[in-house]
Amino acid sequence: MRLLRAGLCALLVFSVGAFGTVEVWSVSAVEIGAGALLAIWAFLAWRDPGLQVRWNRLNGPFLGLIAIALLQLLLHGTAYAFATREGVLTLAAYFIVFFLVAQAFRSRPELTMLAWFLACLCFGVSLFGIVQHFTSHGTIYWLKELNAGGDPFGPYVNRNHFAGFVELTAPVGLALMVFRGVRRDVFPLAAVLTILPVGALILSGSRGGIAAFAFQIGVLVLLARGQRAMDGSRMVPIGIVVLAALVLIAWLGAGKAIERFSEMRPGEPSLSRRGTMLVDTLHIFRDHPFLGTGLGTMVAVYPTYETAYDGHMVDHVHNDYAEGLAEMGILGGACGLLFLWLLLRDARRAFEAEQGHFSRAIHAAGIVAVAGLLFHSFLDFNLHIPANAMLFLVLAYLATREPVASRGAKGADSTRWRATMHKAEVEAM
Secondary structure, three states: OHHHHHHHHHHHHHHHHOOOOOOHHHHHHHHHHHHHHHHHHHHHHHHOOOOOOOOOOOHHHHHHHHHHHHHHHHOOOOOOHHHHHHHHHHHHHHHHHHHHHHHHOOOHHHHHHHHHHHHHHHHHHHHHHHHHHHHOOOEEOOOEEOOOOOEOEOOEOEHHHHHHHHHHHHHHHHHHHHOOOOOHHHHHHHHHHHHHHHHHHHHHOOHHHHHHHHHHHHHHHHHHHOOOOOOHHHHHHHHHHHHHHHHHHHHHHHHHHHHHHHOOOOOOOOHHHHHHHHHHHHHHHHHOOOOOOOOOOHHHHHHHHOOOOOOOOOOOOOOHHHHHHHHHHHHHHHHHHHHHHHHHHHHHHHHHOOOOHHHHHHHHHHHHHHHHHHHHOOOOOHHHOHHHHHHHHHHHHHHHOOOOOOOOOOOHHHHHHHHHHHHHHHHHO
């Protein structure tokens, strides 16, 4: 499995570094990479017949979304068949990554490696974003010019999507500190890996991103206060990170950060424009309520319903939920709602289960990360950015996986977790 874990991490690094995977070549590379990793896992499973397959409950509604998209193609119920076929391939790649993460990262050492990988990825991309912000002029990697428009920060074409990346990865280090999931000697390292990304998020000036991060802090505080052994010292890491991030911004240049936050960037839709896009999208859903217009067809369908044309092409409507309803209809909405309900239920049970500090920190990181991006999805379309969508699924897995056995516990935590889940399912019948 070591090769599989390395491949998954490499795929995530590539997806983030390739402009968030928003171009045809990078999407194709991710799809091919996911297929290759699935073949590697199948070979390992063939060599070891005793290999246990871990099945996450979220797989069911996820496969339901893919089935609905295939049904749209089969019934010729899509407004743009090519886009829907491409969407099915992308969703399949997402599912493969989600499935393989559950197979590759099971034990405490493996999850520890994944947590530090996410924290280091967050730090590295954020540091690159800060350096690029002060040394480039609207280019990515100092070479890539955005001829079609954009507002880059780091490797992302849009600063709001960079903010989404930080929302997904920064909570890992923060939760490890708040819930004492790291040793005291590595606490400063976790703090550094978290402070700089929060500063980069503020420097990016993403209004939705900053609002979502504030929401995440609230969720983290609620999770921490919900613990019986809660004491005031657990709030100290949050205060340190936020205060240090503000000091970092002041040192880098508070004036530029405030200016970037307050000004409207070229091509960025205003609040009123976002409102009209939301209303127009709901009109699309009204006219195609059952199956929707087809996965990935917003760019083809929206012009017919557009009521406030401003000269810019609309490929996404800055609201993942409304766009999902318009493209996938009531059936897709039901699958999405089931996915979110299972995510909330299993994440809550996993977090409240009896477990060690590290295991609870991992669950808290996943809950805070997915909560922040789901909040941001009311204002943007981060779930339509492949790099962020895959990271969202990785954090969803961390939020819902069974507790990790403490050192020396010999699987006791996992046994209690399975017993608790079985009892809850019996009571629900």
